[in-house]
Amino acid sequence: MNRLSDFMLPPARSTFAGETDALFNFINIVSLILLVGITIAMIYFAIKYRRRSEDETTPLITHHAGLEITWSVIPLILVLIVFAWGFKGYMNHSTPPSDSYEIRVVGASWRWDFIYENGFVSTNELHVPKDRPVRLVMSSDDVIHSFFVPDYRVKRDVIPNRYTQIWFEATSSDTSQVFCTEYCGTAHSNMLAEVIVHEQSEFDDWLASAAAANDNMSPVELGEQLIGQQGCATCHSSDGSAGIGPTFQGLFGSERTMTDGSTVTADENYLRESMLEPATRVVEGYQPVMPTFAQLNDRQLDAIIEYLKTID
Numbered sequence: 001m002n003r004l005s006d007f008m009l010p011p012a013r014s015t016f017a018g019e020t021d022a023l024f025n026f027i028n029i030v031s032l033i034l035l036v037g038i039t040i041a042m043i044y045f046a047i048k049y050r051r052r053s054e055d056e057t058t059p060l061i062t063h064h065a066g067l068e069i070t071w072s073v074i075p076l077i078l079v080l081i082v083f084a085w086g087f088k089g090y091m092n093h094s095t096p097p098s099d100s101y102e103i104r105v106v107g108a109s110w111r112w113d114f115i116y117e118n119g120f121v122s123t124n125e126l127h128v129p130k131d132r133p134v135r136l137v138m139s140s141d142d143v144i145h146s147f148f149v150p151d152y153r154v155k156r157d158v159i160p161n162r163y164t165q166i167w168f169e170a171t172s173s174d175t176s177q178v179f180c181t182e183y184c185g186t187a188h189s190n191m192l193a194e195v196i197v198h199e200q201s202e203f204d205d206w207l208a209s210a211a212a213a214n215d216n217m218s219p220v221e222l223g224e225q226l227i228g229q230q231g232c233a234t235c236h237s238s239d240g241s242a243g244i245g246p247t248f249q250g251l252f253g254s255e256r257t258m259t260d261g262s263t264v265t266a267d268e269n270y271l272r273e274s275m276l277e278p279a280t281r282v283v284e285g286y287q288p289v290m291p292t293f294a295q296l297n298d299r300q301l302d303a304i305i306e307y308l309k310t311i312d
């Protein structure tokens, strides 16, 4: 069973994985047995009852009650087993334990924000304690996204104007990948995050120090961190290479030509406007696809501008 799971499925790193994989393997093995059995029977009958001569006639057969009941009842039992097993798992997935640790998740084009009890916001990095149920309360800032961690066997849509929830309990300290599995626009395939699992005491330390470190950073340091966290680097390179958006290299102070033919100098005001109202002025040759970053506060906007000045 384990060999089969290893071959077909991602690593099993939550308490859900065992049950989910067992059902998956059960369905696969039963299907395989039926496929082989039916194929062999078909070939056997096709050969045994083939027409042997031109004037041979087929005897009249109406039905066989015993045979018909057998091939109806066996599949019925199999389907009921799969239903009961699947329903039990579904109920388990849908019912977070009351002592779950709660984290708010906000999906937005194109990043994941994880908001902790002390107000700390971690972008594209979900930190969780190991061997403890974690409940995610999720919503979207814009379109429908979907939160998927294959290693944990959890997936749920993240939608605007309504909360959805999932829960899991990580059983391994390995880092796992989060995908967005609902097509949500230009950078959908880059809407990735990581789950980083800590022992409980290590988790408490991380949460306390992450919040403190953020307050003590210099603007340039904070700006560099935000560029990574906010997903800016998904579309904007720092080395001059082309992306979905213009490169950051040499951006500050340069002359920019807009889609309407006007030119603008990339100063502090231009960069601020570009983050808050990206559709107002779009650089020639690019599409107006950048989402707004109106959720950033003044300190964060200043920090990003200071960091952009250093990329030349």
Ligand code: CUA
Pocket: 107, 108, 109, 110, 144, 145, 146, 180, 181, 182, 183, 184, 185, 188, 189, 191
């Ligand atoms: Cu968000 Cu796809």
